[in-house]
Amino acid sequence: MPGTMLKDENWTRLRPILLELSIYDKGNLRQTVEGILYRMRVGCPWRDLPEYFGKPNTIYKAYQRWFRSNKLIALFALLIKDSDCEWVFIDGTHIKAHQHSSGAHDNPITFLLSDGTTHDVKVASDLIDKMDLSDTVIVCADKGHDSEALRAHIKQAGCANNIPRKQNTKSTNEHMDWDLYKARHLVENAFAKLKNYRAVATRFDKLKQSYENTVALACAYLWLKL
Template structure:
């Protein structure tokens, strides 16, 4: 029997949300979800799922259908319904795109781009004051942090301060945060004329919370390396991992 990820307590909490999302409560629903989580954890091809979870093809089809209707994203949002957003921390992290993720038979861009590491995808993540995921965006690896930040920040709950590294040093971002009533705790670049006299270095020291969140998410192999051809499927993998971090809360 493969190692499972859902205790009875976790399943009781997750099952209520699944049913609220109009997911049919079939007899093997728990093992179907366990199969999806197993694939997230070990990063194996779908057809290599252990038989204990049921038919691999049925599990993949359900995962693909749930991704198409953004169910895993909504499940993540339902689990993270009460983040502590006094402080918010934002950062981006590269994910190597495996060769099996290339060649999707779809005309839409699938968020795989060229960067120094070759074919990569980028996860832009925001965590709350406890280091738990509050929201994220998936882009190609070539996309600059400053390009994605405005749209991501616009979706966030109001916060007293938003903390980021100097990759987010932009007057546009600083102005957006001021309009939201948040303090920008972002160090200015070396060539800045304004300097960092107004920086709260004590609060900036807690920026490790977002780095820690990436470390926890990348314990799951299907998040640390992208195997999914479709952006929406990889996005669902990240949403599953983020939601799993919220289950003990």
């Protein structure tokens, strides 16, 4: 029997959410979900899924239906709806952190895919727009996000920024909460957790929508374990 990822208490929490998303509760639903999670974890081709999970083509077709209707993204959104967003940390996945280097971590509340040549600060405003910051006091990021346009965007969202200014600027860092800034490693550790799943760490999906749903599933699984 291959390793599975859903404990009974995880499934008890997950099943009603899947029903809420109009995913039909067939007798093999749990095995189908386990098969999709297994593929996410090991990054194998769908045809190489162990027989324990059922017919690979059946599991792939279920995944295909779900990602085309963005149900895995919707699943992630439902799991984070009661999250504590008083402090929000943003960063980019280009930060190199070995997948087993993570310790304490917070969980992701949203993500944005971009090409590998675009600097983080250029898409940070779009990332901010994807978040509900109504309960957020501070948005924290590293000095790579030192941008007056981004600071203005964060202020417009009703939040203070905790972004240090670069050394070559004439402005000061009097606004910085350095104790809070020290906790910024939590977002990097969350990236490291996600990189435990090979289908996330290495993109095997040909379609952006498919990969986006795979990332959403990995984020949702982190929340499901809470």
